[in-house]
Amino acid sequence: MTRRLDVAIDIGGDFSDLFASAPGSPPILLKHASDHAAPLRDGIAALLAAAGIAAAEVARLRLSTTLATNALVSGTASPVALVTTQGFGDVPDLGRQSKRDPMDEAPPPPTPPWLSPPAWRCEIAGRIDARGAEVEPLAPLPDLIATLPEGTPVAICLLFAPLNPAHEQAVAQAIHATRPDLRLSLSHRVDPGLREFERMLATLADAALKPLLATRLTGLLPAPWVLRAEGGLAPLADALAQPLGLALSGPAAGARAVAHWAAGEDAIGLDMGSTTAEVSLVRAGVPLTAREIGLGALRLRCPALDVESLAMGGGTTLTLQAGRIRFGPPSRPACRGGTQATLTDAALLAGWLPATLSGQALDRQAAATALHAALGTTDATPALELAEALLAGALRRIALRRGLDPTVALLVAGGGAGPLHAAAIARRIGARRVLVPPAPGLLSAFGLALAPASASLEAPCDLALDDLPQHQALAQAAALTIRLAAWGCTAEPAHSLAMAYAGQAETLEVPFTPGEPAAALAARFDTAHAAMRGHAPGGARRILALRCVATAPLGPPPPHAAALPLAERHLPDGTVLRDFADATLRIPPGWRATPRADGALLLEDAA
Template sequence: MDGTIAATTRTLVGVEVGGTFTDLVWIDHAGAVRTGKTPSTPSEVQKAVLEVIDAAGVPVEEVARVTHGSTVATNALITRRGAQVGVLTTTGFRDVLILGRADRNHSIYDMQYRRPEPPIRRAMLREVTERLGPEGEVIAPLDEAQARAQIAAFLAQGVEGIAISLLHAYRNPAHEKRLVEIVRELAPGLPVSASHEVSPEFREYERSVTTAVNAFVGPVVERYIARLDEGLATRGYGGVLQVMQSNGGTMPAAQAGPNAVRMLLSGPAAGISAAMWFARRNGISDLVTLDMGGTSTDVALAEGRVLATVPELVVDGLPVRTAALDMATIGAGGGSIAAIDAGGFLAVGPQSAGADPGPACYGRGGAAPTATDAQVVAGLLRPERFFGGKMALRPDLAETAIAGLGQGGTPQQTADAILRIVNANMASAVRLVSTERGLDAARFALVAFGGGGPVHAAMVADELGIGTVLVPWSPGLASAFGLLVADTVIDVTESAIQPLGEGTLDASRLAALERRAAEEAAAAGLEDAALRVGLDMRYAGQAFELTVWTNAPGDAPVALDAASLRGLFEEEHRARYGYARDALKVEVTGYRLRLSRASEVAIETPLPDGSGPTPETRDATIGGQRGPTVFRPRCGLMPGEAQAGPAVIEEPTSTVVVPRGWSARCAPTGDIIMTRETETAT
């Protein structure tokens, strides 16, 4: 797809690797925009990235910046196919990573529950003689001779990296720093992850997991980035490769290996960045994002266009302490497999057919019925129009796969049941970030993107009472687009457990954190960044914290007294959990600093040009009702024009389904805004 875009001073490329497709958006200095999409190549991720760049005809030698979002780190962790890593820890604490926490906060009714597999085998955990107290005081000095012997033993085992997580090192990193020096002396160039650098926060298990995961996926990320860098260089690229972080900002790819945990939700964060950009240009302040890709659906909420962040992710059951956008993820993607569960009920996900072999309708050997197969059988995806006509679908294979579920009735009825389950699962995810936090989902607009988001969005909105759905330009490429408009962000943290008082915002502590942030900013080439100051706070006795920012984005930090800080905390606590307790004491557990620089890219996406085939009517099943449905190309829906449902609006990267009782209008921006026209929509 070609178009025009507001003039920029630089040529920029965003490439995002999803579970099924790899997407590209390219903006050149003359104001032209091109897009690309190609099937992902899970075995050689960089191959699809380079292929989509080549296919789009991007003159790489003219590109000033390539920004990349990838699932490489996530996949390495989930599949446990990371690097061979050794972990050094304090004597007596070797099994912290193995034992974990005693609580079980999910799957409590699963009789077949299995604890998450640690990222590191016990045989690769070694102890060093040293001991620090809870205030950082030295109880036993580091035995350097014994430490050298342990490191040498790791080297003899052929480790690809070493993780160091000593007890209470977040309060005093001296022993960890010395161990890093010894490793670099004995094995120059070997990647080292030290907890005081990766996660300088309290809670030994979470800090150890985060450090071990960083070491586990870091070499995989570094090798991948090196191959991608090499491929770009051979094509003439001389700029800096940027990668997306889970916190919604970008960082130089050179920092990705040492900070690999920051990439764990790279792709979803880019999509949310795009959703915020499109909401802003359409005057939408309160929004819920709905991103349905090939393997999962990601949902986030922004009130007043302010996104919440969380200090911890849980990836495949493992707690990873890294700043991330607050989102809910469910296994409901286009490749999610429909099956009969142990109770005899039809279920969809979380298992996925992925990109290889993919849904049955792809004709690549996949036999399991998926959500995409259901969309084909329901008549929502036309085989000749899928992927802009570049990828023919096999409806016969989709029907065979769905009929194999043995549900009785017609394949169309089973397909509709599958899609209804997907809709219900998505609605539940939206409730997690809205209703369950005391917010009425009905007052938010739903921003739908990803290849499958616009297919389900209006039906999900019906379940939630939402009356407005925004479908942005080229929704299947939203994550790649988000890479171009994302801010550059640096987060630094430090634990400091103390009662809330007048001296809480310690100037010397903040100054030290600012120096750390400035060092990272200099390494990233980040200048003129805006500073935000946050505190992790909780009621005394709670086992979890909330991050409370003391200044809004773009505002200068201000000194706040204890009463003001408590007020901010209780406002956040009430919004998240529905209550606040005046009688309870409040304590601070840590400081957070964020440096950010807004993207300077001014973009005006191309408008529909009135081209494409003439609208036609075919039968399709939407929300349980089968009947005549208008099919028309999105490029033919001009600004100001509306299409009433039931209708299907097709484009190369996605499909917009307009149920009966809904209307889709092309906004002056070229985005589609769907509104519920009646209260009887189904």
């Protein structure tokens, strides 16, 4: 009888990870070097073959990928034509007229020049006002649309479209009638929030991804369920309709796994791979959410799990500048055939890594040569300690900013490099416990296997708390129930409000159940405000958006992997090293390790 496997594949920068399971059978695990030169279809086929899985055995394929993230960060996504309201063509260049780093004398432009070429911007007369009413009829399409190259993505972003999308819909229909080859992104669908620049930038980014992802993801068999930044899966066709949500899908999978292993506790997730270290936050076993994702210099409004990506991974390069160690962009480690010294090379020379890692032999002499050329020494300790200090400072800052106390939170470590550094980082931030899941190097693939199907809706408003439109919340739930039913899923809607005190611009998300009294919502908001911002001043409370997320599990929870160390090594200073197939765990002196019943390993600081 043919196996019917639920296969989760996370395609990362250096490695692709596979976690496949079927009821009643142990999971199939694989970490394999990524081949980004090959078509994605061929890469997935090679991964399945390496895991001993025939195509006919794949009952469901789940996918998370760095394609969208890399395309936006590197600027290799498509340039976009912009259709906007007359007088608003300069919004991409003006932004908010602010800079994130006050010390930066030459801040980057708010919109990367490649993303929105000025020659491809056109303004159209017609106006919707701040109440959603038409005050000026829509004019005919600008002539520029007819001259755009074939297949050009077009972002349509008109004033106050989230309150009344009629003009955006009319422009889309007119473009489709004359240029059906153009790929359209409508701002009220991509980002239904107010604030023109943020909505325009998100719509430009969404449009920029459409040609690339349609080319790379189309033709995959079986058609995958793709993970979005908000931590839920969608069928491929629905995901490609709004590809901005595919940015940071891998880190979202890791955050799902961290929440699972936190088992109801507050936790900080450290998912450290070859390129970056992703930090996620969990409160009482529930991953925190965010309204913005960061991709290099870009800050894009997009519903997402709260994950912050730090430019520190095993492939981070090392240099010496003016007598100081500096960390640079990622590269292939010298011990794996690269030319530059990296943190992986330093860890190998410190004796932390085995001779073979994830099936690849590590060249110690090449690492020593590269490190000496970069730093003038083969002593790896200063670089490793500095990297851990920087990561610890970032984790502490990220946790405290969201009201999470790092001294009582559980630190969940995953990724190929996370278990190597987690205990030392935990000691620096005052955390007393570190949890290392089984198969830690496959953390994101396991989180992908956990992820439910999900879809969301948001409606902007500006209402007093007593005027909460219960009927609109119920309508959102009904619409999402119908959408998930079309996917073959039974939806479980959950509602929330974006709330603020009168006069505040920044909101907090507050869960609610339709029909509950306003007084209960007010108390919940005050509690959340005090926890996040240190005070609850009281006063009028405003609702600035209604949100609904519907989820549905895609099968039973996956089984836990059995993670037996391949070897245990000891260093002269008392450090214990446990080598797994996908990662190495470093247990410094003063830490004790206790296996948990679920297969995870709990490290506790006994010092």
